[in-house]
Amino acid sequence: MKVSLDHLKRYVDINVSVEELCERMPLAGFEIESITRQGEGISRVVAAKILDIKPHENSDHLQICQMDVGEKEPVQIVTGAQNISVGDYVPAALDNSFLPGGVHIVAGKLRGADSFGMLCSGEELGLTEADYEGAGVHGILILKGEPKPGTDIKEVLGLDDTVIDFSITSNRPDAGSFLGLAKEISVVLGTSFKAPETNYKTVGGNINDYIKVSVENRDLCPRYMGRMVKNLRIAPSPEWMQKAITSAGMRPINNIVDITNFVMLETGQPMHAFNYNDLAKKQIIVRNAREGEKIVTIDGSEFALTPDMLVIADGERPSCLAGIMGGKESEIEADTTDLFLECAKFRRDNVRHTSHALGIRTESSARFEKGTDIKNIEYAMDRALSLIFELDAGDIIEGKADVYDSLPEDRIIKTTTDKVLELVGIDVPKDVMGDILNRLGLPTVIEGNEMTVRVPSIRDDVEGRADLAEEIMRIYGYSHIKGRPMRGEVIRGSKLPERKKADSIKELLCAAGLREIATYSFINPAAADMLMLAEDDGRRNMIRIINPLGDEYSALRTQLVSSMLSVLATNISRKIESARFFEISKRFYGELPLTKQPDEIPTMSIGLYGKDEDFFTLKGVVEAVMKLFGAHTEYKRSAEPFLHPGRQAQVYANNVPAAVFGEVHPAVSEKFGIDQRVYVAEIKLDVLYAINKRKTLYKPLPKFPAVERDFALLCSAETLVGDLERAISSGAGRLLEKIKLFDVYTGEQIPEGKKSVAFSVWLRSAEATLTEQQTEEICRKIIEKLEKIGAVLRK
């Protein structure tokens, strides 16, 4: 809320500097958004008298002026403006002067003629018509009177006001007005506060002879008040009012419109003036819009209305969008003679809904949305009438329309000082507590411990002891709060098992040289196509965001691979030679259309590229993760569309599918803009988290030597090494200690369609050294098993 400091001083005694005020108000709950000092940035601009004007020889629009700027000799300034005459007093920016916005004026030549400065328009000085008469004119600002040449222009124009923009939190709509802020300032500074008194006279008559007011929807319009003013004398509003309106960021129009706007700014209660003569059947009906009704608002836009929108209609059609904007038809214009003045309360959710639906936000709608006080209506109306009377803007008719069911009683909070202080933890003297609340307009009686606070409807936000504690503390000062170390029962702080497990994976992967990445949880749904997922792939059923920031971020991800590929692509495009990344995040699955919270499945992605990386380095990382959870793993061929068909595998952890990994399909890489081999894995952490890791128990170190035997096998080129290992393992039985592949060979000496595979096998017994005989027996069994799958010893 922007407000002129000069204007605020009409209500409250401000006895401190702007700086101090702006330091103290935030500590009472009102942050300062900005401080604008009028004339800020203006230097070496003075009042000057035009002594002589000559046309410029080399230009048809420039003029050369001799200026009295208060120095001994006149100063020559070239200007392009035409609205000046000899003898005028104007603002002159001298050599090395500054204008608002950092504009620096220095002496120079204009088409060959020396110019030692610049004559200024109102706009160039940051002024509008409201600040100084004539400031809005196109051309040089002509000063009133005969200011002494050389006088600082800020002094001449009275540019010494400061506009402060206070931030008003949404629980304090009452403070979003000149009066509300002035009151807060008075409490903070401990100075006096005074709201303007109301006082007006009517010209008699009876409003009921002019108009019939009815409220059809009292739920959406709990109170509607109206008055009649005849014989309007439309004119500009006085300078002080225009300044107050302008400083708050609004535009002055005429005395009637300005009064309604000013009263809104002053009291927080929006008002609306209807051109009485445009109201059909001399009726005001507050009702819901009817199907098919339309309205053209004062800004000229046409809106189609729906029945959930509240309107103020005359006897025929909507004349105003309740609380938002008036209709063009009944707008107050320069020739309007009679007006009907509205001051009402509309339900904030309805105003909010209509304003959002139609995309119109006004000063009025903003206030209704935040909430207005039903009891403030009376004062606001009286204030407006007093201003009409004072400015002699029209004749007020006796009587008012005032439709409401009931007005709320003041809320009475009964509590104890102890209960209030219990939240705060420090002692505040009772008289101080009472004094603060009373000054804030919350009449309080404290007897002993008992505390009774009367809360008027304008402070609807104050509900109980917690609110009282806040009101007291923000004025008493939070600096009184002294920190106290955590106390209470000793509680052991612990992490959830899932977080601990995730931490241990991260530790493992970091040690293995991987870097953790962080990517958004939402992706472009086109990622499904980039990954070449089948039409019926479940991962295409992404939950969509109804109001996304754009397609790019519009779907919750059902896989982490596409995010990982984008990150790899970024790094590759930046000529980074190699990378090993992982991310632990969530996949989201829900039945569409979504009716309940979706499943959030903990998932990890891994991505590698670079000259040292291949399918097997990735397999090593995946296997290490599986081992961390004590999973027994099996690797089977898989058919992920985004992976190389011959270089991918599905990992089973204790017989449950737990991961897929492999080299990325070149067609997919290309879609991501990747021109080299990259490797990705996606691991279902939910599967790993569910594994009950067996307790680690110590096994005695071997006492007896192991026997090592090598097997060089010839088998079909199609045979998987894993199958050979399984055969060896089943043949060797419980004495098997380790199998190690040491060679795979095809080529010379190997028949077409065959390959040679060589293993070292270690056998060991915990009880005794294996005899030659035992070893041979085991080897025989191993060979037997191998032969069953078509592998024979190479001769």
Next chain:
Amino acid sequence: MKEKLAAIINAAVSAASEAVDEKQIEDIRVKYLGKKGEITALLKNMGSLAPEERPKMGQLVNEAKEQVESAINEYRKKLKAKAIELKLKAEAVDITLPEKEVCAGGLHPLSIVTNDLIDIFQSMGFDVLDGPEVETDYYNFECLNVPADHPARDMQDTFYLADKILLRTQTSAAQIRTMENRKPPIRIICPGRVFRADEVDATHSPVFHQLEGLVVDKGITMCDLMGVLEQFAREIYGDDVKVRFRPSFFPFTEPSVEVDVSCTECGGKGCRVCKGEGWIEILGAGMVHPNVLRCCGIDPDVYTGFAFGIGIDRITTTRYKISDIRLLFENDKRFLEQF
């Protein structure tokens, strides 16, 4: 005989002293002490001596043997030491050659900061919980004292997935889930990812991270809140940091405060970082609103509590002086390697 022995010893020791390598030394050993060596031969010849001379001579020859043996061993040791010295000298490397890289990975800076925060609060007895990222309107707003169409909802631009289902805008939702499931004393934190419909720029991200804290017990006051936050601030910003409360408004706390710390750059004198104010806003906090306690079945007349919400991304960017929040989600390896 004695003279002969002395000559042999002299010759042997002098030969050993001149040996330049292991082989020469070995040859000398063989020459004097080997099976056919000169001293060994003397011992073998003992039989030809008169029986009464044998012990004396035996002793003399044995002494000579020991003398030669020890001399040879000594020179052998010296030779060995010399050889090692030469070898080591030859093996010297240029220590400024580049190292063989140990391929160390590392955590994302957000994780590093989150872990630090967890450590701080865990040491104060806070349990570390997690909550769902997709929330219902009830947990994200309604039970947090933000009823439908309340203006406070304007404070946060929410991503909706369906009617009353949304991406959580704050970790505060975890407060409700905790209080529904636990009875006081409650002391928890919930770090996690949150979402707001903010256009992406240097200081805004639609995805960011918060750490919610909640304490509910009998007799919890704002002094306790201050105590916990002071402890937190000291751990994060150093022992000299000052903490202050500034009144504010959040629907789920009353009283509500913004929490500032004295500027870490200038110590409170006012500088560019704190925009001349001497203070930097770091988090929002307050006493849990009675309506929120009531909504969770906790009697606000018996129990009080406080809650706070820390912006993890903000702490990360200030700690590492990261000027653009987008860097956190871009994952350039050269960026990640700095942490």
